[in-house]
Amino acid sequence: MSFDLSFVVLQLLNGLTNAMFIFLIASGLSIIFGVLGVLNFAHGSLYMLGAYATYQCVSLFVDSPGQFWWAVIAASVAVALLGGIIERLLLRRLYHQEELNQLLLTYALVLVLGDLARFIWGVDQLSVSRPAVLRGAVEILGQYFPKYNVFILFLGPCVAFLFWFFMLRTRWGRMVRAAALDRETLGALGVNVDRLFTVVFMIGSWFGALGGALVAPVITIRPGMDVEIIINAFIVVVIGGLGSFWGTFLGALIVGPVYALGILVFPRLSMIFIYVIMVVVLMTRPWGLLGRPLQR
Amino acid sequence: MSRQNWILIAILVLMGLIPVTGSRYYVFLLTDILIFGLFALSLNLLLGYTGLVSFGHAAYFGIGCYACGLLIKKAGLSFGIAFAATGFFGAAAALIIGFFCVRLTRIYFALLTLAFSQIVWAIVFKWNSLTGGDTGIYDINFPKFLDSRTKYFYFTLAVVSISVLILRKIVNSPFGRILMTIRDNPERTEFIGINVKLFQLLAFIISGFFSAISGGLFAVFNHSIFPDFCYWPVSAEVLIMTILGGMYSFFGPLVGAAVLLYLRMEVTSYTVYWPFILGTILILLLFFFPGGIVGFIENQIKRWRSSK
């Protein structure tokens, strides 16, 4: 098969779209690790719940005009609240313990939340339709490219910049950045670090759920999607740098296109190739491409 | 001989008498428990004794499975030779992977072990001509001299007992004490002139060796092997066994394996929501019984004694 330019461009766009999905999901993981120091296995579950909740909300808002958008907002906020509850009731009690216990707690949450979703929504394959404005495709260099993907390609960087702005310019953002560096001093300065951690965990959960909500129209919502995504999210976060927001963005930009273009060159080994990148990064720069060496 | 050793022997004899009850089920369950108990014990050499959280131990178990299975089915070797070689495959893999992993600490160590185990899994899954891909390797029969479940149980009991003995010797030796010193404070251990990385690597290799031995035992016990034995949830499961039993007691992981496997067998008979129950148990464990089952009971006994 010959690959002409327009085709390679299309393939690159496919990879970038996927990169933006992974970025949205993994950024939450990265924020939570950066501030709380917890590697959250249950992030995949929050992503799955985001997708399920979107399905549920779409059927709630069935007659309103912006049905899909309301559903996305409602679902991601609901899951963020759930994240807050999880942080308050469970995770909080383990901050002073070793990492292994935190890791295992979040893994326990994977098991519990996965079964809860199965209990509530059953085992059926559920589907959410794209909003009417984003159905169909645009033409790029004579090739069709879905409008929904165009939307995601724009949304990813927008969310990234908005969040960056929030971190840089708002009081909350500054506190979050300070907490990532030195939580004791921040506490000594009179900031309610406990509440800050809850908020950060909620923001992280919100990102995960938003990823799930936005990916809902292009995949099938089903049990097991939590476990499928989490290792990919880990890979992206590790490559970019644990806890580094822009690192996650970069990691996603590497993994997405490498996977899409890898399919052209060695179709069946794309998967192994991604793991190898992860290993190489961990061996040469364990704190990731844009991360800082861990001080704590 | 110490009292502890007498009790160990008594337990061994008790287990050896299980097949006399005539129950195929006990024999099956106990073989399963012994195999996974050894797997959990070998993980605990890293986890509880050296303080390294490996999140990719399924790799060595899986390598043991496939080494044993492939040597018997594809290379046509006899069971004895194949099984004897199994541990060395695990040790070799642990040497290569461990060499890179011990350079990292804490969460990065865990993530790198995870990444390597995923590579092992992906290779096993994709290398269809050698490993049979998703359908695995099948029809791995009991060897002639162990041609029944009971005989294989005795073989497993012997292998696991010897392995446990060796592991116990190791943790009680000066070497084991150095590992524990590293666990408690790697920096200080480095200062007193001990090559921490070297000792960590050695522990990694020993752990990989015994994990592969348990994998080899399992391959023949199960008659068929699949790529999923190298997949990361298996790593999580053996971690849970270890924590459940208690990572700071030598026999804790074995108890954890026994309890978990027994519970799973019972619970799955009644409900499909086993993951929910396992997750709940794990949460309760982390919050209320951080020392695991054995740690908890030890504490109770201590309290009971001191109150007397």
Place this chain on the structure above:
Amino acid sequence: MRKLLVFVITCMVIMAFSLPAMGAKKIVVGFPMYLSGGGAVFGKPSAEGAKMLVKEVNDAGGVLGRKIELLVRDCKSSPDEATRVAKEMILKDNIDFLVGGLTSSQGLALSDVSKHEKIVYIAPIPKVAKMCEKPRLHSYVFRSACNSKTEGRSAAVLAAKHPWKRIATVGPDYSYGWSVTGAFIPWLKNIKPEVEIVHQAWPKLGESDYTPFISVILASKPDAVFSTLWGGHFITFAKQARDYGFFEKVGFVSAGEAGCMEAIRGAGDDMPLGIISNAYDTFWHPDTAWHRDWVGRVNKFMGTKYASSWAGTGYDAMKFLTEAIKKAGTTDTDKVIKALEGLTIDCSVGKLTMRAKDHQAVRGMYWGPVTKVPEYPFPILKPVRYIPADELMD
């Protein structure tokens, strides 16, 4: 010291509690099935179908005067879980027969268990042809499902009727995908030698992003695509392919029951119309008395409005078993095997015969184009027809 005491106690407790339930007079059938994870949407109705048969048989007095007890257990998606669950049921629950498994690798794994444990195993869903071929065929394994050869070849027969010359394939990169695609290509080339396979895409099983594969397939400019993506994998593919104008540009033949009611309803608005696909059972066809009766029974038992396409799989496998026990007059394994060989039963698709030579049921599937109809709130296969397996099996 104390640790050892605990150890002893634990051992004792384990032994005390795990006394196996000793064999009652019931005939116990173990049914490991994919009940959690992506394939559960098919596993669950299949298990329901099996339960329905058991209820019908028991209500009529059982077999040989004995009631049947069905033990349904979750074995997730993997062959190792299926192996473990099956062994537990054999050793702990003393099951007399084994039926179940969903994925092809589960079928092969359970077949291997049945061989070692010398217990009759009937595969209700796993299709991979080599399970009932040498060297893997053995006397204990039977299959009431259609096999991958028949499925791939019926698709080839249908594809050959269209003026397609350039064909691309897409399938999950594991045994089921390979075996159906492997049956499809030579059969099609046999009928139509001028056909050219222009591309083969093998996304990994459970892939969530098919877009890179979609553009590669389109770039190879096929006239039609043959797919073996099943269930949710197909739905995900279809949702992503749609906006590339995929289904307008190329013809599409999909094996893997993309045309079953569960998959179509799961896809919702994103179900591509006009593609040719298959299903085990179609509640609207054939419109005959016995089939209407069957659909009515399924709906009543499962409390559904539109009978599941999958209930028949569990039902038929269990029916083969119970009829064989009746015919043998005993539950003795060797005699039941003899009775199963060549046995013909009445079941969800009419009459089915279990071939003696390879223990494979002569079973075809329903095929047709996915079409919107006014009668139902979702598309169905219309016009649909049953493509029998008789001429496609050898």
